[in-house]
Amino acid sequence: LRQRLAVASAVAGVATAGWLYLRHRKEEQQRARRLRQLRELSLGQGDFELRDTSGTPRRKADFLGQWVLLYFGFTHCPDVCPEELEKLSRAVELLERDPALPPLQPLFVTVDPERDDAAALARYLRDFHPRLLGLTGTTEQVREAAARFRVYVSTGPRDADGDYVVDHSVLTFLVDPDGILRDCYGRSRTAEELARSVRAHMDTYEPLSP
Numbered sequence: 593l594r595q596r597l598a599v600a601s602a603v604a605g606v607a608t609a610g611w612l613y614l615r616h617r618k619e620e621q622q623r624a625r626r627l628r629q630l631r632e633l634s635l636g637q638g639d640f641e642l643r644d645t646s647g648t649p650r651r652k653a654d655f656l657g658q659w660v661l662l663y664f665g666f667t668h669c670p671d672v673c674p675e676e677l678e679k680l681s682r683a684v685e686l687l688e689r690d691p692a693l694p695p696l697q698p699l700f701v702t703v704d705p706e707r708d709d710a711a712a713l714a715r716y717l718r719d720f721h722p723r724l725l726g727l728t729g730t731t732e733q734v735r736e737a738a739a740r741f742r743v744y745v746s747t748g749p750r751d752a753d754g755d756y757v758v759d760h761s762v763l764t765f766l767v768d769p770d771g772i773l774r775d776c777y778g779r780s781r782t783a784e785e786l787a788r789s790v791r792a793h794m795d796t797y798e799p800l801s802p
Contacts, residue, residue, distance in 0.1 A: 640737035645714040666704035681721035682783035
């Protein structure tokens, strides 16, 4: 009886190990497939030419070698953009608590360059994470940058005071040190969930082969 139990236990152990291996392989294959799909879609693959709040020209290539959390919005946004930037800032703060994690750069790209010049961006971003970098440019440059990430942008009609709103996709993008889009997050994700996801991507990151 003991021998049969030992054999049964050994068989169960092998079966469990096999199941865990297959599960691990499946998860690896799913991650590889998602990354491959993102590359094929060319989301975030193209470069952009913008300038920061100090007037310094910025390209996507300038951020290679570090992780980037990127949000497109505008300073006159009444509620959604402030909420998303608060969430992004909170997620960055949570990740900064672990000094072993690699550098993470938060970015805010305006979709309303007519009103969001460098000075307006600098004033607006003071209320959020101190390292949140604001980017603006000409209308053509901003629209091209948004198009690189498939961000929808539509400027509404002007009212009697000349004011208007800008409808846009509400997504936060995670770009890895190779400049590849790794993930995107909608409004339903909390700061804690966003931070956990970014950490998971950092933990499983493997640099692209040269």
